[in-house]
Amino acid sequence: MEPRERELRTTGEYKEREREGVLRRSTRRTGRFEYRALLPADVKAEEITATLADGVLTVTVPKAQAAKPHHIEITEA
Template sequence: MRRSTRRTGAFEFRLRLPGDVDAEKVTAEMSAGVLTVTVPKAEVAKLCHIQITESSESSESGESGESGESGGR
């Protein structure tokens, strides 16, 4: 004889989410005994390229900014 049982009652499952999620938009849906949890990623700050131009005044004061690129900060 083969027998299969399923637990009933309260159930709790905890996990840590990564820091780049949008906690305000998390949804959970139960359908036909299946729990579906949707955790969308948060929008991350978009990288931008800032070109540095050298003026005649900066050439006298030093060598900074000659590469023409920003380090992103």
């Protein structure tokens, strides 16, 4: 995974599994893949984590702390 600017790029490869017995037809795809996702502007790119468990990739992208609004008092001159 590579976070770049506001894009998260994920690349990988599906590999063919070895199977015993007669295989008449294969429906599982193999080969390289690439997935790109746009990220919102307010994320902590350095804290992105990814885990792979049971064939499921989980990507966690923490949001940055939102800027707190502050009030500006207007005075007459």
